[in-house]
Amino acid sequence: xxxxxxxxxxxxxxxxxxxxxxxxxxxxxxxxxxxxxxxxxxxxxxxxxxxxxxxxxxxxxxxxxxxxxxxxxxxxxxxxxxxxxxxxxxxxxxxxxxxxxxxxxxxxxxxxxxxxxxxxxxxxxxxxxxxxxxxxxxxxxxxxxxxxxxxxxxxxxxxxxxxxxxxxxxxxxxxxxxxxxxxxxxxxxxxxxxxxxxxxxxxxxxxxxxxxxxxxxxxxxxxxxxxxxxxxxxxxxxxxxxxxxxxxxxxxxxxxxxxxxxxxxxxxxxxxxxxxxxxxxxxxxxxxxxxxxxxxxxxxxxxxxxxxxxxxxxxxxxxxxxxxxxxxxxxxxxxxxxxxxxxxxxxxxxxxxxxxxxxxxxxxxxxxxxxxxxxxxxxxxxxxxxxxxxxxxxxxxxxxxxxxxxxxxxxxxxxxxxxxxxxxxxxxxxxxxxxxxxxxxxxxxxxxxxxxxxxxxxxxxxxxxxxxxxxxxxxxxxxxxxxxxxxxxxxxxxxxxxxxxxxxxxxxxxxxxxxxxxxxxxxxxxxxxxxxxxxxxxxxxxxxxxxxxxxxxxxxxxxxxxxxxxxxxxxxxxxxxxxxxxxxxxxxxxxxxxxxxxxxxxxxxxxxxxxxxxxxxxxxxxxxxxxxxxxxxxxxxxxxxxxxxxxxxxxxxxxxxxxxxxxxxxxxxxxxxxxxxxxxxxxxxxxxxxxxxxxxxxxxxxxxxxxxxxxxxxxxxxxxxxxxxxxxxxxxxxxxxxxxxxxxxxxxxxxxxxxxxxxxxxxxxxxxxxxxxxxxxxxxxxxxxxxxxxxxxxxxxxxxxxxxxxxxxxxxx
Amino acid sequence: xxxxxxxxxxxxxxxxxxxxxxxxxxxxxxxxxxxxxxxxxxxxxxxxxxxxxxxxxxxxxxxxxxxxxxxxxxxxxxxxxxxxxxxxxxxxxxxxxxxxxxxxxxxxxxxxxxxxxxxxxxxxxxxxxxxxxxxxxxxxxxxxxxxxxxxxxxxxxxxxxxxxxxxxx
Numbered sequence: 004x005x006x007x008x009x010x011x012x013x014x015x016x017x018x019x020x021x022x023x024x025x026x027x028x029x030x031x032x033x034x035x036x037x038x039x040x041x042x043x044x045x046x047x048x049x050x051x052x053x054x055x056x057x058x059x060x061x062x063x064x065x066x067x068x069x070x071x072x073x074x075x076x077x078x079x080x081x082x083x084x085x086x087x088x089x090x091x092x093x094x095x096x097x098x099x100x101x102x103x104x105x106x107x108x109x110x111x112x113x114x115x116x117x118x119x120x121x122x123x124x125x126x127x128x129x130x131x132x133x134x135x136x137x138x139x140x141x142x143x144x145x146x147x148x149x150x151x152x153x154x155x156x157x158x159x160x161x162x163x164x165x166x167x168x169x170x171x172x173x174x175x176x177x178x179x180x181x182x183x184x185x186x187x188x189x190x191x192x193x194x195x196x197x198x199x200x201x202x203x204x205x206x207x208x209x210x211x212x213x214x215x216x217x218x219x220x221x222x223x224x225x226x227x228x229x230x231x232x233x234x235x236x237x238x239x240x241x242x243x244x245x246x247x248x249x250x251x252x253x254x255x256x257x258x259x260x261x262x263x264x265x266x267x268x269x270x271x272x273x274x275x276x277x278x279x280x281x282x283x284x285x286x287x288x289x290x291x292x293x294x295x296x297x298x299x300x301x302x303x304x305x306x307x308x309x310x311x312x313x314x315x316x317x318x319x320x321x322x323x324x325x326x327x328x329x330x331x332x333x334x335x336x337x338x339x340x341x342x343x344x345x346x347x348x349x350x351x352x353x354x355x356x357x358x359x360x361x362x363x364x365x366x367x368x369x370x371x372x373x374x375x376x377x378x379x380x381x382x383x384x385x386x387x388x389x390x391x392x393x394x395x396x397x398x399x400x401x402x403x404x405x406x407x408x409x410x411x412x413x414x415x416x417x418x419x420x421x422x423x424x425x426x427x428x429x430x431x432x433x434x435x436x437x438x439x440x441x442x443x444x445x446x447x448x449x450x451x452x453x454x455x456x457x458x459x460x461x462x463x464x465x466x467x468x469x470x471x472x473x474x475x476x477x478x479x480x481x482x483x484x485x486x487x488x489x490x491x492x493x494x495x496x497x498x499x500x501x502x503x504x505x506x507x508x509x510x511x512x513x514x515x516x517x518x519x520x521x522x523x524x525x526x527x528x529x530x531x532x533x534x535x536x537x538x539x540x541x542x543x544x545x546x547x548x549x550x551x552x553x554x555x556x557x558x559x560x561x562x563x564x565x566x567x568x569x570x571x572x573x574x575x576x577x578x579x580x581x582x583x584x585x586x587x588x589x590x591x592x593x594x595x596x597x598x599x600x601x602x603x604x605x606x607x608x609x610x611x612x613x614x615x616x617x618x619x620x621x622x623x624x625x626x627x628x629x630x631x632x633x634x635x636x637x638x639x640x641x642x643x644x645x646x647x648x649x650x651x652x653x654x655x656x657x658x659x660x661x662x663x664x665x666x667x668x669x670x671x672x673x674x675x676x677x678x679x680x681x682x683x684x685x686x687x688x689x690x691x692x693x694x695x696x697x698x699x700x701x702x703x704x705x706x707x708x709x710x711x712x713x714x715x716x717x718x719x720x721x722x723x724x725x726x727x728x729x730x731x732x733x734x735x736x737x738x739x740x741x742x743x744x745x746x747x748x749x750x751x752x753x754x755x756x757x758x759x760x761x762x763x764x765x766x767x768x769x770x771x772x773x774x775x776x777x778x779x780x781x782x783x784x785x786x787x788x789x790x791x792x793x794x795x796x797x798x799x800x801x802x803x804x805x806x807x808x809x810x811x812x813x814x815x816x
Numbered sequence: 817x818x819x820x821x822x823x824x825x826x827x828x829x830x831x832x833x834x835x836x837x838x839x840x841x842x843x844x845x846x847x848x849x850x851x852x853x854x855x856x857x858x859x860x861x862x863x864x865x866x867x868x869x870x871x872x873x874x875x876x877x878x879x880x881x882x883x884x885x886x887x888x889x890x891x892x893x894x895x896x897x898x899x900x901x902x903x904x905x906x907x908x909x910x911x912x913x914x915x916x917x918x919x920x921x922x923x924x925x926x927x928x929x930x931x932x933x934x935x936x937x938x939x940x941x942x943x944x945x946x947x948x949x950x951x952x953x954x955x956x957x958x959x960x961x962x963x964x965x966x967x968x969x970x971x972x973x974x975x976x977x978x979x980x981x982x983x984x985x
């Protein structure tokens with residue numbers, strides 16, 4: 004290698020480097036270019052070709068500079084090429100009109116400096132080929148060889164790029180020579196041309212790495228990256244040739260390209276060119292050259308980021324194979340999975356410093372391939388998951404991947420792939436999935452579990468068997484029970500923590516997707532499994548997870564009832580279900596959840612009543628009395644008590660399975676409870692509700708085994724009278740009037756029910772009382788509401804007054 | 817030259833190009849040479865002070881034995897080198913930065929720190945760096961043993977040194 008002046012390297016790059024200096028240099032150069040171009044155009048207008056060439060040469064002289072940065076050189080180059088185009092047009096025009104000069108190709112070679120000389124030669128050569136002045140093949144050969152004369156990296160790259168652009172449409176793309184004209188060349192000549200141009204450009208591009216002081220290395224590398232498209236254009240041009248087929252690609256094109264890529268040992272070039280090859284050539288070519296390509300990958304220099312290259316290729320081929328929704332595109336003899344699996348293993352082996360996150364990313368791409376291309380063959384996906392686990396076991400057995408690290412992030416991404424591709428039932432068939440999940444720390448496991456649940460809910464997947472439910476719970480264990488590695492997390496398990504609430508709500512919602520549609524026994528198994536699983540989760544979780552189980556259990560009893568013809572054990576099964584619920588609700592009472600257990604008990608009582616199985620009454624009574632106990636424990640919270648009592652009364656009114664003895668006990672208790680409420684208005688209202696217990700509520704007639712309404716006139720009247728008396732004791736006049744109205748309404752109801760002892764006169768007296776009391780209330784907003792209520796009552800009465808029943812009703816405005 | 821004419825005029829035919837081996841094609845060029853003069857340190861106490869500089873060199877020129885080295889030299893060493901080269905080599909040796917006599921007059925007659933003044937040291941450093949880079953890049957200087965001793969031996973030992981030529985590193 005000849006010794007170039009070492010000092011020049013430093014000097015030329017130091018001078019002109021400052022920003023202002025660059026701007027000025029570029030501005031000056033551009034101005035010169037425009038001046039020469041203007042002169043050139045002017046003399047060309049006067050048909051003076053030689054003068055035109057002289058000015059063109061002067062203009063091109065600006066491209067001889069060493070002082071501009073690549074970015075600025077590019078700007079200059081663009082302008083020069085644009086102006087040169089005028090020359091080209093002029094000459095083409097001359098030839099079209101038969102006035103072309105025939106010796107220009109020789110003449111321009113007398114230009115003094117090589118850069119202008121070669122640009123002119125390329126321009127003229129291009130025109131001459133078009134005009135059939137010179138044989139195409141020879142000229143192309145000539146030009147690509149002569150460009151060797153410029154060995155300066157920046158100038159050489161742009162010169163050869165200009166060459167490539169000029170001959171774009173001239174490259175021969177035929178199998179055989181054109182018989183009419185001689186020496187037009189064939190596709191093989193084009194390949195030679197482009198491959199030679201490519202290897203020279205790559206050489207120059209790599210040479211840039213060594214130009215200049217080591218302290219400017221980073222800037223130089225950035226500049227190199229900015230110029231990469233100049234080199235890549237050669238590959239693009241190759242891909243555009245139609246006569247390049249798979250065979251030629253495999254035997255000529257790819258080997259030649261690879262030779263340069265591998266031997267240059269430059270990581271910037273290798274990273275870019277490998278990616279370029281993947282993007283530029285069709286997938287069909289890649290499929291047929293996989294082994295060659297992957298072998299070259301292994302030979303790349305150690306600092307090349309091979310991960311992205313491989314993933315790029317795998318993803319492209321995965322997309323190719325599943326295009327148009329089919330999996331047909333890959334020929335039988337190409338076992339994509341095996342090839343990539345093997346190659347990735349080789350690559351990982353050969354690069355000992357590959358960080359774990361890169362290895363995981365490669366495995367993820369492979370997993371994506373297996374799941375998309377081999378959809379129904381779970382063993383491929385399983386294999387990848389197993390291998391991933393092995394990799395980490397080899398690094399450190401039974402150790403979790405630290406939270407927040409890139410490796411952890413990649414693992415999470417990997418685990419999301421099967422969830423996206425399949426529905427959960429298929430994911431459960433990947434039995435190594437949980438092996439990889441176990442590698443993660445708490446936070447990442449949590450993320451994946453939430454992702455899984457959300458996916459199931461979004462896709463509305465139904466999970467129909469107990470076994471699958473068990474498998475699913477294995478995966479979701481992180482959310483279901485306390486984890487040993489979440490020491491910080493247990494403190495946040497309260498309903499005040501929004502995230503916890505959200506998370507447990509999701510788990511609870513999941514429950515609705517556990518449905519065995521035609522198999523109630525299977526559903527029962529599912530319920531048992533859920534109970535067994537959730538009971539280990541701690542009270543705070545049970546608050547969320549138990550209620551769905553309980554409600555499902557009630558629903559299941561109805562299903563059993565429906566198939567009672569086919570299943571003689573249905574009543575026993577219902578009994579077991581109710582017992583289970585009893586147990587679960589009992590556990591929930593330890594929480595401070597206000598009326599949740601109470602409501603659940605009442606729901607159960609109702610369910611039992613509706614089912615009407617042989618011991619429905621016992622069950623209902625037990626549940627009801629439990630609810631009542633809970634009610635009693637609410638003493639001290641007047642509002643809660645009042646609400647709970649209302650619930651109890653409402654439920655009793657609906658439950659039909661109690662015989663008289665039980666029913667009367669309950670009626671009495673509830674009525675007494677009503678009178679024991681602390682606040683008067685509550686007492687009145689609740690008593691009014693109790694009236695229905697003595698009227699429309701149903702109890703079981705033991706002899707007829709049918710339910711019938713209580714219809715106890717006396718007790719109804721007693722309640723009404725008591726309620727009326729209590730109302731008179733209320734001090735707040737607005738409230739009192741409101742209650743009088745409510746009383747009246749209840750009386751009207753029973754009047755319509757033909758309760759004896761409620762007659763028109765009674766109604767009339769009540770109406771009169773109400774009308775008198777009305778005047779006492781004020782005219783503010785609250786009372787406006789009351790007034791409206793009363794008006795509604797009166798309006799109703801006026802309507803009814805036409806009926807015979809209401810004869811004698813005294814109502815006026 | 818016309819493309820077709822080569823059959824009739826072989827003297828203007830293009831010379832056959834030799835295939836360059838891929839190693840030669842992509843290898844870093846053999847002309848890498850960077851020398852930095854840095855880290856001036858003033859040693860000693862009042863009467864006996866002197867300043868020396870670190871000479872850091874990186875190269876891949878075959879003629880140098882070490883591809884990376886670092887030595888400390890003072891101004892008088894540079895002067896020695898200059899004299900050796902002026903006598904033995906055929907190159908026109910560039911000048912050193914000045915001896916700065918006006919800084920060596922008695923302290924009470926000047927208002928600066930003499931030759932231990934920070935600005936002065938920095939100026940001198942730049943001058944020395946320019947000097948050594950110019951010399952070391954010259955092929956004729958690269959053949960002189962004095963240069964190799966200066967750049968790559970830890971001490972310039974007058975007992976072991978004798979002038980001569982260096983062919984290979």
